[in-house]
Amino acid sequence: MSDSLPLVIEPKALASRLEERNLLIIDLSKPQIFMQAHLPGAVAVDFRRLQRTGSPVPGLIPGHLEMEALLSEIGLTPDRHVVAYDDEGGGWAGRFLWLLETIGHRHYSYLNGGIHAWVDDELPIKSGSPSRRPQATEYRFEELDSSTHVDLEYLLAHHKDPDVVVWDARSFEEYAGIQIIAHNGGHIPGAVHFEWTSALDQGRSLRIRDRGTLLKELAILGITPDKEVITHCQTHHRSGLTWLVGRLLGFPRIRAYPGSWAEWGNTLDAPYQQEQVRIA
Numbered sequence: 001m002s003d004s005l006p007l008v009i010e011p012k013a014l015a016s017r018l019e020e021r022n023l024l025i026i027d028l029s030k031p032q033i034f035m036q037a038h039l040p041g042a043v044a045v046d047f048r049r050l051q052r053t054g055s056p057v058p059g060l061i062p063g064h065l066e067m068e069a070l071l072s073e074i075g076l077t078p079d080r081h082v083v084a085y086d087d088e089g090g091g092w093a094g095r096f097l098w099l100l101e102t103i104g105h106r107h108y109s110y111l112n113g114g115i116h117a118w119v120d121d122e123l124p125i126k127s128g129s130p131s132r133r134p135q136a137t138e139y140r141f142e143e144l145d146s147s148t149h150v151d152l153e154y155l156l157a158h159h160k161d162p163d164v165v166v167w168d169a170r171s172f173e174e175y176a177g178i179q180i181i182a183h184n185g186g187h188i189p190g191a192v193h194f195e196w197t198s199a200l201d202q203g204r205s206l207r208i209r210d211r212g213t214l215l216k217e218l219a220i221l222g223i224t225p226d227k228e229v230i231t232h233c234q235t236h237h238r239s240g241l242t243w244l245v246g247r248l249l250g251f252p253r254i255r256a257y258p259g260s261w262a263e264w265g266n267t268l269d270a271p272y273q274q275e276q277v278r279i280a
Helices: 011-015 031-036 065-073 091-102 114-120 153-158 173-176 212-222 238-248 260-265
Strands: 023-027 081-085 106-112 164-168 226-232 254-258
Touching: 011 106, 065 091, 065 114, 081 091, 081 114, 091 238, 091 260, 106 114, 153 260, 164 238, 226 238, 238 254
Parallel strands: 023 081, 081 106, 164 226, 226 254
Antiparallel strands: none
C-alpha cells in the first residue's frame, strides 16, 4: 500500500511502486522541463495555482473554491497518496505538500531530488504531453488547519517570544537588506538566516542533505525541535522546502508564514532589521 511510503522517498524506491493504483504523482516543474522529461503517469500542475492570484501578497493560500477546483482537476481523493516533485530542489513541491497538510490531506511524499535525481538514476521517463488527462473528482475539504501557518498579526505579536524562532529561507542579500524586493529591506527582528538551498546536496542531484548534519547546523542557529519554528521567504515558495525539511527533521511545531516578506516588508509599521555588511 502506498500509505507506507515515507515522507521523503528515493527515486529507485518509488520506481518499483509506480503501478500502485492509489498513487498520484504530481509534477510542479516548469512546463518546458515537463515536456522534456517527467515521471510516467505524472500529472503536471501549474505552480502559479499554489498561490493566491490577484493579491498584493501573492504567497497567501488560494481561495477555498480555487483549491477545491485544482485538487478535483488532478483527480485527488481522500485515500490517494500524493508524491510531488519539481525541477528546482523542492520549493514548489514543498509548497504543494504544505497545502495538502493545511487542508488535512496527509497522505503525501516528496521525491528526493525531483526530476534531476530521477534522471540521474537512469529511471524511465516520458516526454511531451500526457496521452490522457487524469480522471476528475469532486474533492472537498472543510476548514484549514491553523497549526500549519501563521498570519501577519500572529507574527507581529509573537516573533520575539523565546519559544519562537523565525527561519528566513531567502538569500543572504535579501536577509541583510542589500537586495530589496519590498518597501523595506532586511529581515524580521531576531529571524535566523538559513537559505533554502543550504539544505540541498548539490553533488547528489539536489537531494536533501544528511538529516543529522542539518539538525546540528540548524541547532547552532537556534532552530531546534523544541521551539515553534516559523519559516518564510518572499512569497512562501522557497520556504516550501524549508517547511518540508522541518517536517523531515521531526519538528513538531513547524509552521509557515505565507504572507512572507512580500507582506511584512510592505507593512510600513512592521519592524525590521538590516545587517551591517562591510564592503571591501
